[in-house]
Amino acid sequence: MSGILETLGNLYESTLFVYGLVLLIVYALLAFFSMLAIRGYLQKNNDHQLDLLASSPMAPGITILAPAFNEGLTIISNVRSLLTLNYPRYEIVLINDGSTDNTMQLLIDEFKMVVVEYAYNAKIRTQPVKKIYKSTDPAYSSLLVIDKVNGKSKADAVNAGMNIATFNYFVCTDVDCILHKDTLLELIKPVMQEEGKRVIAIGATLRIANSCEFDEGVMTRMRPPRQLLPRFQEVEYIRSFVLGKMGWSYINCVPNVSGGLGLFDKEVAIRSGGYDHSSFGEDMELLTRMCRYAHDNHIDYSIRYIPKTLCWTEAPSTLKIFNRQRTRWSRGLAQLIYAHFGMFMNPRYGKMGLIIFPFNFFFELLAPLIEFTGVVSYIVLAIMGRINWPYAVLLLLFVYTYSVMITTISILWDQLSFRYYKSWKEVLYLCMTPFMEFLLYHPLIVVYSIRGYYYFLTGKKSTWGNMQRQGFGKKK
């Protein structure tokens, strides 16, 4: 009996060991690939190219889809910042998702909007659209507002926008995200420079806006968040985008284009069925379906990322909201893996099936579970007195220093390519955060993720909830 336990124990230990090793190697590879990708991006780009595109009559049209729900505090300044984006040919489709506050009235008053009879073909089914508004002032002629019945999800709102969108590309963003003025130029440029493949989605680095200074929707100073929780998220975002996504982008294996900012090929998005309103991770879910569609229709596609920060979003600063956000994300992941499990190790789906999906399954989905069981078994073994303490401490120390190094490297890549933040002290302050991440932040993520899986298994009803807005008002 004890022999079997012993063997099981050893098997478990070696699996854990291999698992950890593979993860570490993957991160090292990502660090390397992201360096190559960022270097390639910097070599190919200069400011004059943006000017060239901005003044070219051949710039492709882009539709911006911005769903809004009860954004009365900030809606006007956000729409204004969208209206001043630097791009020659675009339209803004704002979808008022049945707001119960004065969002709609504010828009009508500020931008002199009137109801118009708009004819469009609803290719994706959504909650009914009540009215469509356009401005009587030609200065705002690129703005269109859709007033629709609340669909209880961002997905439904964006789908309604997609139905009306005119151009072949659309940018999906949250109306509370602040976009860089060159966002459209930066996102469409790699699409136009791609050789041989069709870019169906492209994203850029997202950052936390919590301690940044804004003036009517324009960022005047970038600063790492002062509060601890958002600062952890800033570091996490930098690592995830600058190291992670850029690394994946180099080998064309990007698993997800963030819903906060992404440019998509409209035709492929609509033909894949649009966003799924029952999904909790609708951005990743749509991308997976777009990849499936591309594979099924023999489209040679690519999904890319650019290392420049183009979007700033407000991060949850209280545990309660953070909990909700992360639970929702992990629930979405579990849903996605379950729904599309047919792609697992399926060569029919190319890189998606053989690399991305398995990676997401083992190292994103299972990771919290494995960590949790690992910790528990360690505690059990410790109680039973079977731990070799020096070795255990050394292993732990190894994992700790490795994770700090990887995070610091991602901050380094970010600083080398774009010198963000005003003073070096702020950067160093940010660099101190990874030291605490392992002990404070990471356990939170594990717990919330497992909670998300639990909800997925029990099918608990949950709503999107409302981010308590602090607004991007000027700091006093």
Place this chain on the structure above:
Amino acid sequence: MFTGINSATMSKILLVEDDEIMPKIVARILPASEYELHHVSNGKEAFEKLDSTNYGYDLIITDIMMPYANGFEILSKVKNRERPIPVIIVSNAGNEDMIMEGFKLGADDFLKKPIIPAELLIRVKRLLMKNK
């Protein structure tokens, strides 16, 4: 100070331009002896200046794509007054739609960057003369 007499004959021009070099060039093309040139670098400052001087400008030269408020908004606000101010758009926008929009909103002239200095001077003179 007898600048009062001079400022009566000097034309007041507002330049709205976010590029850092263009204002220096325009300042040379429109000499300070004949033109009182005010420069702002974005739409918000333009509105502030217009409000504070009660739209007391003889001519506005503006770009289109700028932070805070794009050139079209400025055009629209300026042209909807009882005494509209002539506006010249100076932009590197290359597509026809944008240029048409500008004219639809009432722009009096359009110059594409890079500009020929003599051309700007002639058009400014002509518009100012027309309005006197």
Place this chain on the structure above:
Amino acid sequence: MNIFRYAPLAIQLAMIFIVIATAGTLLAYFSILRSRYLGYRQDKRMSYLLPKVDNLIIEEVLTNPEVTETSYSDQLILNTEGFQELPMHKKWVREAITGRIMHFRRNVRGNMGQMLRSLYMQLDLDKDTMKKMKSGKWEKKVQALTEFINMDMSISDVTILPLTNSRNRELRAAARHAYIKLSKNEPFKFFDVVTEPLLMWDQVELFRIISSTEDIAVPNFARWITYSSNKSVVSFCLKLIVHYNQLPAVPAVIKLLDTKDHYLRANAINCLGKLRVPDVEEKLVSLYSSQPLHCQIEILKALGRISSGRYIDFLKQEFLHSTDFDLRKSAAKSLVKNEWIASQVLQELIDTANPENLRILKHCMNPLIKY
């Protein structure tokens, strides 16, 4: 040390990696600080230098009395004394000045632009650019080509042509553009030889180069429409034909309607519509029923643009009877464009249309709605 010697392999590796990771992290901090310092120093340098350079340029070049002369002589010697007071022996100074001159040239042209160019040459900055051309790194070569293009300097074909076959795509494209802008021989011969597809981005750059070169010899693009086997070249030439309004090229474009590639066909129809060629309407209408959807939409759009008034009935039939929503909308838009002759027909349709069609008509007639 004892722990290390007696530990299993995994632990030994772990200990080594702890040292590597710590060293790596420290190295990262050092790199971050160093890069920030260098950037800070660069900012300081530029904020000191650039205002001075701007003033010198404005004083010397822009207020030079010659600027207002109608003719401009290349021989004019500019007073570069002011510049010599700057540390011109330092490379970063010269680079900054070149960059600034290019920035000025993006804002002005004409005599002032020419003077800026003379300044560039008289300060010997073109020698720096030439040195960059000879560099081994492709980014430097591309930078040099961009500088030459902006400054309108002529370079010998011998220097550029080999680069057009370079293995590096960006360099190939930059060399091609430089050739078109700066060579005096047959600038468009590349359309004959380029076999790789022109990316959308290449087309943006090409279009800019071609349309901004003042005395370029514009050939009849029909040549490539008929003879080129490179589809992206054909499609790009269609756009150039529209831009230069080359009516003599129309017969070649009409022949293109017979091509098997329906994307190319759609482009050709689009071109004919924008050129407003009335004679081709009949052919388009006769082809209509055998076309794929997006070609049909292009045909309807073309009828709207040409606006001859002869196919009102055809548009009306399509609007009333087509089963595809997009076709009906395009037909309605074209009818509205033909309003000068079709206003009665439109009124009739409005009076008798079903709710969905009425909506389409109202949409197309509403000036607030752009698309």
